[in-house]
Amino acid sequence: MGPRVVFVHGIGGxxxxxxxxALWSEALATGMRAAGHSSLAARLSAGGPDAPVCSFAYYADxxxxxxxxxAGDVPLEEDAAEILGGLLVEMxxxxxxEHAGSDGPxxxxxxxxxxxxxxxxGQAAPAGQAQGTLSVVxxxxxxxxxxxxxxxxxxxxxxxxxxxxxxxxxxxxxYLARGERDKDGLSLDQRVGQRVRDALGDGPAVVVAHSxxxxxxxxxxxxxxxxxxxxxxxxSPLAMRTVVWPRLVPQxxxxxxxxxxxxxxxxxxxxxxxxxxxxxxxxxxxxxxxPESARIDSDGVWVHSAGKYLAQPxxxxxxxxxxxxxxxxxxx
Numbered sequence: 001m002g003p004r005v006v007f008v009h010g011i012g013g014x015x016x017x018x019x020x021x022a023l024w025s026e027a028l029a030t031g032m033r034a035a036g037h038s039s040l041a042a043r044l045s046a047g048g049p050d051a052p053v054c055s056f057a058y059y060a061d062x063x064x065x066x067x068x069x070x071a072g073d074v075p076l077e078e079d080a081a082e083i084l085g086g087l088l089v090e091m092x093x094x095x096x097x098e099h100a101g102s103d104g105p106x107x108x109x110x111x112x113x114x115x116x117x118x119x120x121x122g123q124a125a126p127a128g129q130a131q132g133t134l135s136v137v138x139x140x141x142x143x144x145x146x147x148x149x150x151x152x153x154x155x156x157x158x159x160x161x162x163x164x165x166x167x168x169x170x171x172x173x174x175y176l177a178r179g180e181r182d183k184d185g186l187s188l189d190q191r192v193g194q195r196v197r198d199a200l201g202d203g204p205a206v207v208v209a210h211s212x213x214x215x216x217x218x219x220x221x222x223x224x225x226x227x228x229x230x231x232x233x234x235x236s237p238l239a240m241r242t243v244v245w246p247r248l249v250p251q252x253x254x255x256x257x258x259x260x261x262x263x264x265x266x267x268x269x270x271x272x273x274x275x276x277x278x279x280x281x282x283x284x285x286x287x288x289x290x291p292e293s294a295r296i297d298s299d300g301v302w303v304h305s306a307g308k309y310l311a312q313p314x315x316x317x318x319x320x321x322x323x324x325x326x327x328x329x330x331x332x
Contacts, residue, residue, distance in 0.1 A: 004052065004053045004054075004055065004201075004203065004204070004205040004206065005028075005052050005053070005054045005055070005205065005206045005207075005208060005319070005323070006054075006055045006056075006057055006196075006199050006200055006205045006206070006207050006208070007020075007021065007024045007054065007055065007056045007057065007208050007209075007210075007306075008057045008196055008199075008207065008208070008209035008210065008213035008214075008216060008217040009056070009057070009058065009059075009060065009210055009211070009213050009306065010209075010210040010211020010212040010213045010214070010235070010272075010306070011168040011169065011171045011172065011211050011212045011272075012060060012168055012171075013060060013064075013167075013168075014060050014061050014064055015058075015060055017056045017058040018056075020056050020058070021054055021055070021056035023307060024054070024056065024208075024306060024307065024310060025044055025045070025054045026045060027306070027307040027308075027310035027311045028044065028208075028310045028311075028316050028319060029041040029042075029044040029045045029316075030310075030311040030316070031310055031311045031312055031313050031315055031316025031317070031319075032044065032313075032316045032317070032319070032320045034311070034312075034313035034316070035313035035314075035316050035317030035320060036313075036317070037316070037317065037320035037321075040052070040320050040323065040324070041320075052323050055199045055205075056199070057195055057196045057198075057199035057200075057213075057216075057217075058195065059191075059192040059195040059196070059216070062188060062191050062192055062195070063171050063174065063188075076133045076136070076137065076170060076173070076174070077133075077174075077177055077179045077180065078133060079177040079178075079179060080133075080170070080173040080174045080176075080177035080179065081133035081136040081137065081173070082136070083172070083173035083176050083177055083243050083247070084136060084137070084140055084166075084169060084170050084172075084173035085136045085139065085140065086242045086243040087169055087172060087173060087240070087242075087243050087244075088139075088140055088143050088144075088169070089242065090240050090241070090242045090243060090274055091271060091272075091274055092143065092147070094274040094275070095147075095271070137166065137170075140166045140169070140170075141162050141163065141166055142162075144162035144163075144165040144166050145162040147165075147271075148162060148165065171212060172212050172215070172237065172243075172244070173243075174188055175188060175189045175192060175212060175215065175216070176189070176215075176243065176244065176247045178247075189216075189219075192216055193216060193219055193220050193223075196216050196217060196220040197220050197223065197224065200220065200221075200224050200226070201226075202225070202226060203226050204226045204227040204228065204229060205226070205228065206228070206229060206230045206231075206232070206319060206322050206323060207221065207228055207230070207231045207232065208232045208234070208310070208319065209231070209232070209233050209234065209236075210233075210234045210235055210306040210309065211234070211235050211236070211237070211272055211304065211306075212237070214233040214234070214235075214236035214237070214238055215236075215237065215238060215244065215248065217231070217233070218231075218233075218238065218248065218253075218256065219248065219249055221256035221258070221259060222249075222250060222256045222257075224256065224258060225258070226258065227258050227260060228256065228258055228259045228260065229260050229261065229322045229325065230260065230261050230262075230263065230318060230319065230322035231255075231256075231259045231261070231262045231263070232262075232263050232264075232265070232315065232318070232319060233262070233263070233264045233265070233278070233291070234264075234265050234266075234306060234309040234310075234315070235265075235266060235267065235270045235272050235273045235304050235306075235309065236264060236266070236272075236273060236276070236278065237272050237273065237274060238253070238278055238281075238282075239274070239275035239276070239277070239278050239280070239281040239282075240274045240275060241275065241281070245281055252283055253281065253282050253283065254282055254283035254284065254285060255282060255283070255284055255285040255289045255290060255291070256285060257285045257286055257287075259285065259289055260287070260289065261289060261292075261318075261322070262289055262290065262291045262292065263291070263292050263294070263315075263318055264276070264277075264278045264279075264291040264292065264293040264294070265293070265294055265295075265296050265309055265312070265314065265315055266293065266295055266296075267295070267296060267297055267298055267304070267308075267309070268295060268297055269297075270304045271304060272304050273304075276293060276295070277293045278291035278293055279291045279292065279293055294314060296309070296312045296314050296315065298312070
C-alpha cells in the first residue's frame with residue numbers, strides 16, 4: 001500500500017464523498033505536476049497499487065436537519081447563535097481594516113466598497129442586550145446581503161443567496177458551541193471529530209484540511225497516536241480571536257505533538273481566512289513545530305475553494321515531498 005493522504009473538508013452542504021475525494025485528488029495532482037512531481041501526479045490520477053491512498057473524512061451530513069433549508073430555518077442553540085454573531089463581526093471588522101489599509105487607487109469603486117463595509121459592520125455589531133437567536137440570524141442575513149454586494153462574494157460566487165452564506169457560516173458556530181447532543185449524549189463536534197479520527201486510522205498520514213476542516217483536524221490530531229509527517233491547512237479560520245481561537249480544544253491552542261511539519265496557506269481574497277498567520281497565535285509542540293504560513297493568490301470570484309488551493313504548486317509540492325518520504329510504500 002502506498003503513502004496515505006487524509007482530506008478533511010470544510011463548510012458546505014451534503015456532498016458525495018467518493019466524488020469529492022476524486023476531485024480533491026485530481027486538483028492535488030494538477031498542483032503536483034506544476035511543482036515538478038509529474039510521476040507522482042500520474043500515479044495519483046491513475047490510481048493503482050503504487051498510488052497514494054487518499055481518504056476523504058466526510059461529516060457534512062451531520063449538520064443536516066430534516067426540512068431545514070438554511071441557517072434561517074435551523075433553530076440555533078443560544079451559544080451557537082452568539083458565536084455566529086461574533087463570527088460575522090470579526091469577518092466584517094477584518095475586511096474593513098483591510099480596506100482602510102489599502103494602498104491601492106482610491107477611485108469610485110474604492111469609496112463604494114468602504115461605504116458598503118461600514119454599513120455591514122454596523123449591521124454586524126451587537127445591538128445592546130441579547131435579543132434572541134432569531135434576531136441574531138436575521139442580523140446575519142442582513143450582513144450577508146450587504147457583503148454579497150461586494151466582489152468576490154456576490155454574483156456567481158458559491159453563495160448564491162445570503163441564506164446559503166449564513167447557513168454555511170452557522171456550521172462553524174454549531175461545531176464550536178459543543179452542543180446538539182444525540183441520543184447517546186455525543187455533541188455535534190464529538191460526532192464530527194469521530195468521523196475524522198476514523199479516517200485517520202491507526203497509521204501515519206499526511207493531512208490536508210480546508211476551512212472548518214482545519215479546526216476539526218487540529219482537534220482530532222491532538223488525539224492521534226500515529227505520526228503526521230505533514231499537516232496542511234487551507235483557508236483556515238483557526239486564529240479568529242473573537243469566536244474560534246478561544247474555543248479550540250485543548251487550550252491554549254498548539255500544534256499537535258505528533259505533527260512533524262505544519263504548512264498553512266491563505267488567499268488574499270479568502271473571506272474565511274481571518275488572521276491568516278497562524279504562527280502568531282499557536283504554541284509550538286514539544287518538537288518546536290509551529291505553522292508556517294504563506295499567501296497564495298488564485299483567480300476567479302470564489303477563492304475559498306479546496307480545489308483552487310490544492311492546484312497551487314506551493315501547496316501540492318510539499319505534499320508530494322512528504323509522501324515520497326512516508327512509510328514502506330514511499331514513492332522513489
